[in-house]
Amino acid sequence: xxxxxxxxxxxxxxxxxxxxxxxxxxxxxxxxxxxxxxxxxxxxxxxxxxxxxxxxxxxxxxxxxxxxxxxxxxxxxxxxxxxxxxxxxxxxxxxxxxxxxxxxxxxxxxx
Amino acid sequence: xxxxxxxxxxxxxxxxxxxxxxxxxxxxxxxxxxxxxxxxxxxxxxxxxxxxxxxxxxxxxxxxxxxxxxxxxxxxxxxxxxxxxxxxxxxxxxxxxxxxxxxxxxxxxxxxxxxx
Numbered sequence: 001x002x003x004x005x006x007x008x009x010x011x012x013x014x015x016x017x018x019x020x021x022x023x024x025x026x027x028x029x030x031x032x033x034x035x036x037x038x039x040x041x042x043x044x045x046x047x048x049x050x051x052x053x054x055x056x057x058x059x060x061x062x063x064x065x066x067x068x069x070x071x072x073x074x075x076x077x078x079x080x081x082x083x084x085x086x087x088x089x090x091x092x093x094x095x096x097x098x099x100x101x102x103x104x105x106x107x108x109x110x111x
Numbered sequence: 112x113x114x115x116x117x118x119x120x121x122x123x124x125x126x127x128x129x130x131x132x133x134x135x136x137x138x139x140x141x142x143x144x145x146x147x148x149x150x151x152x153x154x155x156x157x158x159x160x161x162x163x164x165x166x167x168x169x170x171x172x173x174x175x176x177x178x179x180x181x182x183x184x185x186x187x188x189x190x191x192x193x194x195x196x197x198x199x200x201x202x203x204x205x206x207x208x209x210x211x212x213x214x215x216x217x218x219x220x221x222x223x224x225x226x227x
Contacts, residue, residue: 033215042117042204042218043155088154090216097143097160099206099216104154 003027006089006102014110016078021105023089024071032072032091033099034063043088046074079109113139115207117219125227126197132190132222134205141207144188145216146180149202161188195226 005024013019023032031050035043047056049065049072056063060083062075072091076083089102114137122130134144143162147155159180161167167180177199179191188207192199202223206216 031215035218040202040221040223042115042206042220045215045217048215086152098145098157101154104152106152 002103003093003100004089004091004102006105008105009103010106010108012108012110013079015080019076019079019107021074021087021089021107022071023073023091023102025091025093026070027091027093028069029091030069030094032065032069032089034072034074035088035090037086037088037104076107079107081109081111083107084109113207113209113217115141115205115217115219117205117222119222120220121223121225123225123227124195127194128226130192130195130224132192132203132205132224134188134190134207134219136186136207136217139207139209140185141188142185142210143208144182145206145208146178146188146190147204147206149204149221151202155204158190192224195224197226200224200226 007022033048034046037043047063052069053067054065060077064073087105090099116135118133146158148158149155157170158173159167159169161180161182163182163185169175182188202221204221206218208214208216
């Protein structure tokens with residue numbers, strides 16, 4: 001069983017639409033990271049959230065860390081074809097030092 | 112930003128060959144490096160954690176004699192797939208994190224290993 005439940009697994013939307021990806025757990029995380037990965041490449045770090053209730057914005061991407069530090073969401077506004085990729089959430093469960101990954105969300109944005 | 116270089120990016124070799132993959136942190140010291148395996152359209156599966164100057168810690172089900180890990184310096188870790196077979200074909204990715212709490216992991220670009 002995975003520590004982080006990521007949903008949905010697949011998401012296909014039209015350019016200009018909004019989307020949200022969720023990561024949920026019953027465990028508390030000292031930090032949570034979001035990555036985007038393109039085929040044949042390694043994951044690229046988008047953001048790290050550390051504080052419960054924290055909201056971070058990266059252009060059209062908004063990341064939220066739950067108050068209890070057990071869940072997180074990634075919201076993309078006005079998605080573009082360049083946003084296409086595999087989005088991975090990964091958390092550091094207290095007091096572990098090993099990242100626990102969600103199953104990933106494959107996002108496809110159609111032009 | 113932190114850069115992790117992984118080499119080679121792609122390897123194709125015959126069954127029975129041993130293959131070495133290198134992972135380097137280029138602009139920071141990585142006390143801990145991680146090795147992952149990833150199957151198509153799936154998430155990353157942690158294989159082992161390597162700490163500089165000590166033995167690697169392997170995840171359950173990962174054969175330590177099959178996947179040899181060496182972390183000889185604060186900027187280099189290597190993964191050697193010994194006597195590789197077709198079932199070892201996969202995408203292998205390393206990551207490195209710096210010292211201190213809540214340090215994010217930075218990933219290399221991965222190595223596509225294909226065993227014929």
